Amino acid sequence: MNKKNKLNHLLQLCQFSDSALPIGSFAFSNGLESAIQLKVVTDDKSLKNYIMVCLTKNASLDGVYINHAYQAAKKRNIQSLIEIENSYRTKIIGKEQQLMTSRVGQKFATLFLKIHDSELLNEFLYLHKNNKDNLSHAIIHSIICSELSLSQEETFALYHYGIASMILSAAVRLMRIDHYQTQRILFEVNKKVDEFYAESRRLTLDETHSFSPMFDCLVAHHVDAHVRMFMN
Structure with a gap:
C-alpha cells in the first residue's frame, strides 16, 4: 500500500464496515427474532452466545468462500468466481437465508457501482442478469x-463485523438492551476474529460446513411465524 494512501485506506475500511451502509441488512435479524x-x-449473555454461534458458523462456511472468492477476484478469474458462487449457493439452508444473501448482495453491488468503477463486478453481474437470485453477499x-x-x-474481518453488527442492530429493536451493552458485546466478540480467520484458512471448499442445528431450527421457525418484524 502506498504510504500516502494509508489514511484513505483506513477510511474505506470505516465506510464499508459502517452498520449504516445502505445495503438492506437492517431488514434481517439472522434468526435473532x-x-x-x-x-x-x-439477555445480554445469551445474546453474546448467539452471536458467537453465528460467527463460528461463518468461519466454517462463508469465511472459507470469502477467502477463495477473494483470491479468484485478485486473479480476475471470472469463471472461478462463478464456480465458487454456484458451490456456495448449495450450502445455504433455508429460503430466508437465501433471500438474505441475495438481497444484501444485490444492494451492495448496486451501491458500489454508484461510487466506484469495476469491470470485474460488472462482468460478474452481467453473467447473472437473468438470475439475480443467485447472487450472494459473500461473493x-x-x-x-x-x-x-x-x-x-x-x-474477512469486514464480513465478520457485518454479521455481528446486523444481529446487534436487530437486538436493540427486539429486546430490552441498550447501546452500552451492545457495544460491549461487539467489542468482546471482535477479539475472536483472528481465531475465526485462522479457522477459515484451515478449511477447503469441500470441507466447509454449517452444522448448527439450533440456528437452522430458528430460521425454519421464522418462516411460519405469525408476528414478524424482520425478513429472517
Missing part, C-alpha cells in the same frame, strides 16, 4: 474488497 420469541436469547463482498485493494484478512 425467532431466538427471542422462543426464549433462546433472553459480492469479496469482489468489492478486492477492487478496493483490501487484504484478504481485512475482507
Whole structure:
C-alpha cells in the first residue's frame, strides 16, 4: 500500500464496515427474532452466545468462500468466481437465508457501482442478469474488497463485523438492551476474529460446513411465524 494512501485506506475500511451502509441488512435479524420469541436469547449473555454461534458458523462456511472468492477476484478469474458462487449457493439452508444473501448482495453491488468503477463486478453481474437470485453477499463482498485493494484478512474481518453488527442492530429493536451493552458485546466478540480467520484458512471448499442445528431450527421457525418484524 502506498504510504500516502494509508489514511484513505483506513477510511474505506470505516465506510464499508459502517452498520449504516445502505445495503438492506437492517431488514434481517439472522434468526435473532425467532431466538427471542422462543426464549433462546433472553439477555445480554445469551445474546453474546448467539452471536458467537453465528460467527463460528461463518468461519466454517462463508469465511472459507470469502477467502477463495477473494483470491479468484485478485486473479480476475471470472469463471472461478462463478464456480465458487454456484458451490456456495448449495450450502445455504433455508429460503430466508437465501433471500438474505441475495438481497444484501444485490444492494451492495448496486451501491458500489454508484461510487466506484469495476469491470470485474460488472462482468460478474452481467453473467447473472437473468438470475439475480443467485447472487450472494459473500461473493459480492469479496469482489468489492478486492477492487478496493483490501487484504484478504481485512475482507474477512469486514464480513465478520457485518454479521455481528446486523444481529446487534436487530437486538436493540427486539429486546430490552441498550447501546452500552451492545457495544460491549461487539467489542468482546471482535477479539475472536483472528481465531475465526485462522479457522477459515484451515478449511477447503469441500470441507466447509454449517452444522448448527439450533440456528437452522430458528430460521425454519421464522418462516411460519405469525408476528414478524424482520425478513429472517
